[in-house]
Amino acid sequence: MILRSAWRTLHAIAYVTYKEWAAYRSHMVVSLFVGPVLFLVQLFIWQAVFSVREMVNGFTLEQLIAYYAIVAVINYFIFDFADWNLQMLIRTGKLLTFLLRPVSHRYFALSQKIGHRTLGLWLELTPVLILFIFVFRIDLAPAYPLWAALSVVFSFLLLFLINYCIGMTAFWLTNTDGIRRMFMIVRDVCAGVFIPLGFFPEALQKLMFFLPFQYIVYVPARVFIGSYELAGRSLSIPQIVMLQGVVVMVMWLVSSFLWCLGIRKFTGVGA
Template sequence: MKRPFGIIKAVGWATYKEWAAFRSHMAVSILIGPIYFLVQYFIWSAVFSSRETLNGFTLTQMLAYYGIMSCINYLTFDFADWNLQMLIRTGKYVTFVLRPVSHVFFALCQKIGHRSLGFWMEFLPVFLIYLWVFRIDLLPSRPIWAVISVILGFLMTFLVNYCIGLTAFWLTNADGVRSMFHLLRNISAGVLVPLTFFPELIQRVLFFLPFQFMQYVPARVFIGEYELAGFTMSIPQIVGLQALAVLLMWGITALLIRLGNRKFTGVGV
């Protein structure tokens, strides 16, 4: 057990220090997040001007949803897909094939270090802005379950993105797939609009996709209730389902890694 934690500490700390040297890049998020939220505030204020509720949401709940979704994005943000496809395309992935540590674990350690810096450089300032400036209640109703759900969302985001990066084994340049995936992810994870706003048929499809477990489920756990496609679950039930989905996604990732390694030539371009 000491060896994995030692690797996490070493790689995570190195990544933390590396990105800390370019922390102004992260500091821009302090402006982007609140500006995006302000746009949502004006849009939904206009929508709710002629009604009190919409699909079960009040204006206060809708703003809280977008505030929570924004904060969760800072905690789960990931670009493992971009890193991996660059390594495969340039042939540098071969260096990880020869190392005693798998690249997927190395990449996860990098994400832990990167998001550790992002916690106080991005999440914490924006969280306080939403809480004190916009007066949005972002405190979770079930704190322990919320923390567990965010950790699972963190892992699910990493695994799904990593699988997208693995497509470079077959496509070489996965930029097109990544662009399409990011659009699909934002729609299917509830980033653009709550998933309950979609027709019931689409909701049923989204329920069985992994994207909702990335951000939508953590956001609903923060709120304290879960509903999608007619399914209403308690917080422990949906977090348990989220954990099972993460385990399934880990298995799919391991399978794709094995298939990809067989195809990798290490030539580069």
């Protein structure tokens, strides 16, 4: 009964969010250019690098291009702005209206993200997939489809939870624009968005292995490829995906803990 009620709530919120963003879909269409443009920049850079060598850090040019294409696809699927939305609600006091509702704001925000990304699947992701497969001729078939799908779902949840935690810093800082921008850069670098983590010095790789950021992009990308290695550690695909699931559960607990602390600071100013 509880699960049925939770599903109905999620479906209703996701559907309303889908309809709302569909009315302003031109905002999402702009993002169609971001992924391909970034991919082209990386393509030109690495073509120049590989013009004088055949392999770099164990990657061939084809493997590295496939990595960046997979990263772009994953980013379209997991895109999230829970940090901005939550800090805005806290700063303006509008979070008060959510506290009066019979559903937690975290669940509400997650349902919103599901609705938003459902629209993004056909409006953003599908055109980019067609571009990568039929124009650039990149093989995006995962080596282990079921594990890859599970890994991307974990990535979807993990990015939401991490961003939600960043958004909760507004309970203490009020205006979090600076910390959000700084964190986004650190997150993307440590997640392997700009360069595979195996390219970093070994000392940094060891640090990144114990941070949650690699599980956002690097891990699902390596699961797609079919092998995982970082900081001299090689794990099987089932092992790294299960470890990713553990990280998701830990971040869920961390977000719950921060909410309990932060809500005591909330005064509803501006509501």
